[in-house]
Amino acid sequence: MTNNRAVVYKGAGRVEVQDTPYPELVLRDGPGVPKSNVDRKCEHGVILKVITTNICGSDQHMVRGRTTAPEGLVLGHEITGEVIEVGRDVEFIKKGDVVSVPFNIACGRCVMCQTQKTHICTNVNPERPGAAYGYVDMGGWVGGQSEYVMVPYADFQLLVFPDRDLALEKIMDLTMLTDIFPTGFHGAYTAGVKMGSTVYIAGAGPVGLAAAHSSQLLGASAVIVGDLNAERLQQAKSFGCETVNLKEHDRLGEQIEQILGVPEVDAAVDAVGFEASGHGESGEQPAAVLNAIMDVTQAGGGLGIPGLYVTDDPGGVDEDAKTGSLKVRFGLGWAKAHTFATGQTPAMQYNRNLMKSILSGKAQIAKAVNAQLITLDEAPKGYEDFDKGAAKKFVIDPHGMVNS
Structure with a gap:
């Protein structure tokens, strides 16, 4: 054998x-x-x-x-x-x-x-x-x-x-x-990225980079990638993305406005998931990315969420996080009539x-x-x-x- x-x-x-x-x-x-x-x-x-x-x-x-x-x-x-x-x-x-x-x-x-x-x-x-x-x-x-x-x-x-x-x-x-390629593409596609779209990608790991490249293939006019890791942001820059270093800047909307002239994008992708960290030096905050992308996505925009969320997280920061219960500002997404796309690709x-x-x-x-x-x-x-x-x-x- x-x-x-x-x-x-x-x-x-x-x-x-x-x-x-x-x-x-x-x-x-x-x-x-x-x-x-x-x-x-x-x-x-x-x-x-x-x-x-x-x-x-x-x-x-x-x-x-x-x-x-x-x-x-x-x-x-x-x-x-x-x-x-x-x-x-x-x-x-x-x-x-x-x-x-x-x-x-x-x-x-x-x-x-x-x-x-x-x-x-x-x-x-x-x-x-x-x-x-x-x-x-x-x-x-x-x-x-x-x-x-x-x-x-x-x-x-x-x-x-x-x-x-x-x-x-x-x-x-x-x-x-x-x-990774279908997952990144799914994140961008379900967020509604199309010709001329502006899109924010949360996370410059491999899935985030795949979502960024997919957004380019779908015709986005501007792709902005945010992360805490400077080396990964440099990789995003290498194929034409704009970047925001969230370790240095905790006001994402202001950084987007400096790039686009407005503090919002047409669509956003969460390529981070449940091990998210807050912006700046604030440590792990499982709902940080979800709340951030709702904040910077325009009314009526789409949120693609290929980042992994789980029902059991033994290392969660609190008892709610350990069962996947996160403090998401869902009222904000509802008020802005956002479309959410979640789950495996x-x-x-x-x-x-x-x-x-x-x-x-x-x-x-x-x-x-x-x-x-x-x-x-x-x-x-x-x-x-x-x-x-x-x-x-x-x-x-x-x-x-x-x-x-």
Whole structure:
């Protein structure tokens, strides 16, 4: 039996690369797997040899100990790979296909999937709608920061790249299709960004940078990115964004007015989530970003919220925050008739067209997020650097296929 090595969560602040079981076309018992999902047969699935798998900010929330993720969980929901085994019930996916895996696990059969709401599939997670690989409370499906991984419902889910050689040539861009690029695009699109829009992006991490680049692709006339991290703001500047250093300026509207001439934008995106900090030196304030974007978005504007919010946060700043109950000025959003778009991104709504934008050279997402290739053994250091605020998107290459 072929060996399999993977990045495993070992408790708050710790990940390790360990030997793990080679994947089967069945979901075995393991960390985070609900009893009702144990031994679930997946003859509709495939085994992938992982080409690239990325470290995500959502992974970092778990690694910091800010969720109820169990120790022993294999991490990783951003997966691109080569099909090396197909299940009995797979009809259209073939061995040798190079594919992108949407981070949402979806059956393709339920009402949600049939209406393109693959982020809240009702069949893949007995505990709640929606599932993902290697993530807390998401059905227990094994993560893909590994050498090999099983992907269920392959015919429905997998995005096959039409040209293997071109795909490998552009793999550093295409690896972003599994989550970060659709998520950033979803944030901008659901906020209503369009030709001529002015948009404020809260957060210059990889999702915020992807939302900023997506806003440019959607035709925004001005994209303003705010963050506390000067290095990440410099990365946003590198592809044409305006920036606001929120560590130095606690009056966001005034900074926007200096850029646009007015203190408001047409649309805003929250790419931070529940570990938000207040502006200036005020420390963690879970609702800070939500309240700020309501304040600076014009009446009738849209708020895209791809940033993660959770129902259980053991490290929350107070008892309310520990259950996801935040002090949001909802009355302000109501008074301004804002539109809110929340939840996981339905990646399949966007990934095919974003793939075309990459293959044509229109989208330069790897450059925008400053993608950096690392080995599987370097993943723990990647997590450490990312936690310190590195202005990079770490892409793991388990087999050395990208370097070759």
